[in-house]
Amino acid sequence: MALIYTTATGDDVDELCEFDGRNFGFRMEADEIEWVRENFDLDRFVVARDPALDGSPMVGAAGNFGLEVTLPGPTVVPMAGVTWVSVATTHRRQGIAARMMAWLDNDARAHGEPLIGLTAxxxxxxxxxGYGAATVVRAVTIDSRRVELLERFRADTSSIRFVDHTEHYPEICAIFDRYRRQAVGQVSMPEFLAQENLRPHGPSSRMVCALHPEGFAVWQVNPDWNDGDPRHGLRLWMLCGLTDEAQRALWTLILSTDLAGEISSRLAVAPDGPLPYFLTNPRALKTTHIGDHLWLKVLDAKAAFSARSYRTDDALVVELPDGDKLRITVDGVSSTRRRRADLIVSESAVGPLLLGGISASVLAAGGRLEAASPAMLRRADAFFGSSPTPHCSVGF
Ligand SMILES: CC(C)(COP(=O)(O)OP(=O)(O)OC[C@H]1O[C@@H](n2cnc3c(N)ncnc32)[C@H](O)[C@@H]1OP(=O)(O)O)[C@@H](O)C(=O)NCCC(=O)NCCS
Incomplete structure (x- = not known):
């Protein structure tokens, strides 16, 4: 019997939470199920059921959040944020995810979103x-016992307040919102996603939130008394400063936290940020992992490439996977019938090229893009590139 695919409703929430928890390996408590009920737009979720089984249980689920992403400009465009994709272990590799991903694409198009993105x-x-990894994550550790901020980078911490972050989501989200609109690669963080991103993990639930008038940092403390030589672990979930002064004040505070040993972060430190230059010993900051973070798929290339700015006064013809050709210039984007394109792009390269963090040269070397000539590749690098490297510090 064929599976049944339907839009989720309120009646699906309990089963959806149990199903998702089983597939991802966690249990959702009653307050988290309530969080789903209150915040998820269930019209944007699809569930698959197997009518051949008793009770027609859920065997697949996936959904979209209505988010935004910042492109070079900087300019903010709507992006469907894919989330909660999972398929029952008993029903894997039968094309259920593929069918749901197509449903999500259609849902994003129906909402007028030119982009769809995810963290995998x-x-x-x-x-x-059709997705391509468009931002890079750089996980780091900092041995806080071996390092401090150089004197000239230290900033006044007296305006920072320690607060219970769960009572300050509106301020945290307002600061982040101002920040992410100026930062290429950043995705919007509505309050319900802040609750998810700033949830403590593991046995310790001691979270610390340092709120500056123009920034905030949230970290989790994992105590380690180490037989009288304390080295508590500080897991930095997010650090956001609207000004250099706020950034430096927050780092001054974190690096002078008593009893701290290793500070670790997965998303709070930008891949090419200046932090190592601020430190008395840059080698105390170790990169422990570099990998993909935000994956992007472009659903409406003309709208997406029209929205962003470009770094050189050039005009390039790009052939898309469906054979359409776009002439992209600093002044606008138009369809063209020119026979030969300057660049031919595979589907998974369109998102990274759009965001500008992965160069055309790297995409070409990785077999995802072809250029008419080496000189054209250099022009494409200069035209599409974005600096600093796009960074996304939110998960969804
Ligand atoms: C990942 C997951 C959703 C895939 O579901 P599925 O229904 O088995 O996927 P499909 O049958 O539609 O597979 C479509 C294609 O993707 C491939 N694929 C699926 N899962 C894959 C994986 N984990 N790694 C690599 N390829 C995978 C399939 O082989 C298939 O390839 P083909 O088109 O060449 O035949 C499922 O394995 C799952 O629920 N995993 C645990 C939760 C999870 O990680 N979800 C993703 C959250 S970001």
Whole structure:
């Protein structure tokens, strides 16, 4: 019997939470199920059921959040944020995810979103669905016992307040919102996503939120008394400063936290940010992992490439996977019938090229893009590139 695919409703929420928790390996408590009920737009979720089984249980689920992403300009464009994609272990590799991903594309188009993006549980899943890794994550550790900020970078911490972050989401989200609109690669963080991104992980629930008038940092403390030589672990979930002064004040505070040993962060430190230059010993900051973070798929290339700015006064013809050709200039984007394109782009390269963090040269070397000549590749690097490297510090 064929599976049944339907838009989710309120009646699906309990089963959806149980199903998702089972597939991702966690249990959702009653308050988290309530969080789903209150915040998810269930019209944007699809569920698959198997009528051949008793009670027609859920065997697949996936959804979109209505988010925004910042492109070079900087300019903010709507982006569907894919989330909660999972398929029952008993029903894997039968095309259920593929069918749901197509449903999500259609849902995004119906909402007028030119882009659809996600953060992936595994690296090997999403390229076949047209997504390309468009931002890089740099996980770091800092041995706070070996390092401090150089004197000239230290900033006054007296305006920072320690607060319970769960009572200050509106301020945190307002600061982040101002920040992300100026920062290429950043995705919007509505309050319900802040609750998810700033949730403590593991046994310790001691979270610390340092709120500056123009920034905030949230970290989790994992105590380690180490037989009288304390080295508590500080897991930095997010650090956001609207000004250099706020950034430096927050780092001054974190690096002078008593009893701290290792500070670790997955998303709070930008891949090419200046932090190492601020430190008395830059080698105390170690990069422990570099990998993909935000995967992007472009659903409406003309709208997406029209929205962003470009770094050189050039005009390039790009052939898209469907054969359409766009002439992209600093002044606008138009369809063209020119026979030969300057660049031919595979589907998974369109998102990274759009965001500008992965160069055309790297995409070409990786077999995802072809250029008419080496000189054209250099022009494309200069034209599409974005600096600093796009960074996304939100998960969804
Ligand atoms: C990832 C997951 C959703 C895939 O569901 P599925 O229904 O088995 O996927 P499909 O049958 O539609 O597979 C479509 C294609 O993707 C491939 N694929 C699926 N999962 C893959 C994986 N984890 N790694 C690499 N390729 C994968 C399939 O082989 C298939 O390839 P083909 O088109 O060449 O035949 C499912 O394995 C799952 O629920 N995993 C646990 C939760 C999870 O990680 N979700 C993703 C969250 S970001």
């Amino acid at each position: 549980s595994e690296g090997g899943i999403y390229e076949r669905f």
